[in-house]
Amino acid sequence: MKWQVYRSRWVPTIMLVIGLLFLWEFLSWLLLTLDVPLAQSKVPYIHELVITFTQYSGTLFSEGSVTLANASLGFLLGAVGGIVLAILMSLTKWLEQLAFPYAVASQMIPILGLAPIVYGIFRDEQLARILIAAYTTFFPVTLNMLRGLRSAEPSSLELMYSYAAKKWTIYTRLRFPQALPSLFTGLKIAAPLAVTGAILVELMGATKGLGVLMLRNLYYGPSHNYMFWLTVLFAAFLGIVSYFIVTVIERIVTPWQPEFRKSGGDK
């Protein structure tokens, strides 16, 4: 019974993916036979990618883990900062009015421009990466956390009021748990951004990390084409993984959310 449900759900997806892969291979072959210049840079053979991957998976994973570690540190830093700022803003109206425009304005600075500045100031590629990752994380987390803290229903607040609850008790018993779903929305947006941010700083000049690998293979030209593609794909994969990790944590922390409720029937 259960297996059938899974099968009926997965079969179309798998078919679609296989279909797309074949289409890609065919396109790749087509471009090559038509003698399009730099055909393999545009649509590389998948089997070649797979072969390259088996050869260089060690490098990818070791460089990727450096990137992921920096991105994670930055993500944590940005998330904590964002949560704290959101709490302060929800507590005091004037702080929100004061800080919010700056928070918005900070998002107008392109990371591409900010990264070399940060790097120039700290002269430390590790720290620069962490800070940029934190910077990209910070805003979506602040925004969503603040919205979450404000989302408590009037009736829920009235209940607290009827208990003569102190302000901080209202936060711990009502506003924080109520804000969690919204906070996780912010974290899910931020996690892949943190990875991208970290890679961006690596492109600016670092010794280790996916960004370095990407740049190097781009630099060496067509001979390293497959490796370049692989690096890009791997970077995307890391972004997806980071998103997935946040989703798993969300399920554990907030099992009561409507989207996780079983609709009944199958257990």
Added chain:
Amino acid sequence: MTITKIDSPEIMMSQVSMCYKTNSTEVLALKEVTVNIQKGEFVSLLGPSGCGKTTLLRIMADLLQPTSGEITISGGTAKEARLARKYGIVFQSPVLYDWRKVKKNITLPLEMIGLQKEEREERAERLLELIGLSKFKDQYPWQLSGGMQQRVAIARALAIEPEILLMDEPFSALDEFSRERLNEELLSIWSKVGSTVVFVTHSIPEAVFLSDRVFVLSPHPGRLSKVVNIPLPRPRREEMRNSPEFYQLISDIRQSFEGV
């Protein structure tokens, strides 16, 4: 009619009016309502939808400031009573916290008054037993039916054994059988705790069965149109629902509505 008494009433409202103002309109929800409720008394507020029952209850609970009029709760202001945590309130909707399981919802007010964990657990278990939801204590609120949720809300209000119990149509989501059973349970708890109860309902039989006095409200604007004494003996028993006195009281109250 005079009630001889030494103390002043537990709840005193005199000439209370409430006018809701929105941008364009004004709704006079209550007009010069004067009620006195004795300590330990069980009164019902009865009236058609929109006549201001919830409004009156919210003013008593210090959740709403009246436009004019005086209100005194056990000698002080409503705010003092609220800060002293004298109220247990059952809202018209359950207002349970989604992230707390059933039992944790019931222990919420007990956490607020700083009760020890064992004591909290014990009281919650007892109340769960009472509302017949022991089996559901580790479920989330959304896994319960509307009537079950409302029962949890009642248990939560009873948990702190409040001096003043304000209930806004607590049984309206229940079927007739559960409703009558819980009517009796409520009376038995009340006789033990001795709370002052203000009970809002649409149901005339329910008001008669439960109350010492029934306050009949009439709409547009909400006014107190009649106070009916219920001289049925206590403890009230299920058989009383079939007594001629019971029917007489119901028809008296019904007639007072037709006059409106």
